[in-house]
Structure formats: structure tokens, C-alpha cells
Amino acid sequence: MGCDCKEKYEPGAVWKRQIKTLRIDPADAITDNAQETWNLLHARGIDNVILMGVHLNMCVLGRPFGIRQMVKLGKNVVLVRDFTDCMYNPRMRPYVSHFAGNRLMVEYVEKYWCPTITSATLTGKPEFRFKSDK
Secondary structure, three states: OOOOOOOOOOOOOOOOOOOOOOOOOOOOOOOOOHHHHHHHHHHHOOOEEEEEEEOHHHHHHHOOOOHHHHHHOOOEEEEEEEEEEOOOOOOOOOOOOHHHHHHHHHHHHHHHOOOEEOHHHHHOOOOOOOOOOO
């Protein structure tokens, strides 16, 4: 529902798992609970938060553990813009490619919520780009 492809997919048909190469470090914590997130950050004395993921215009920005909430709680937040994607259908406003829609959303976040970095800042490697993103 959010790609520039001509094929149409039923909602949920493509969301079966994360990518195979994603590895979780044993020291990492995984939760979708805002209170657990706050407790973890507080217990570890973490004030600087780096966020990335899908979907920027929904979960990454708006969930109770997302950018808006972290800013509201006084955390120093930064978004990794090339490790982030949006839920956007190019057949809807503003009628631009999926990648252009993603860039517009990143611009919104930079203007109103927090600064951004690229993965190169974290990895020392070139920033990520989909090969079809011209």
C-alpha cells in the first residue's frame, strides 16, 4: 500500500517479519510499552535518544515511545533519516514518489521536532539508499 509498484497488495500481506540480517544485541531492550521505555531510559541515565524505523509518519513520530513523546519528556532526540521509512501511498496527496514523500516527512521532523543524522554517523559507511531512489 505504500510503494510505487504497479502491483497491489492486500494490507498486511507483506508484513510477516523483520529482515533476516537484523540482529538484536543481548544488552538491547525491546518494548512497545511507553512506561517500560521511560523506566529503562531513566534507570540507565539515558538522555540522548537515537530513533529510526518504520513508519516515520506514524510509529516513529507518534507512538508513546516515539519522537514527540521523547521530546515532551525532555530527551535529546535525533532521527536517523536513512534508516527510516514512511507509510505513504504515491496515489494520494501530495502525489509524489514514495521516496519524495519520505523526504518530505523527514523535512517536517527536522523543522518541528528534532535534528536528523544519517547512518554514516553511526557506521562510518556510506548512508543507506534504496537503489530505486533516484
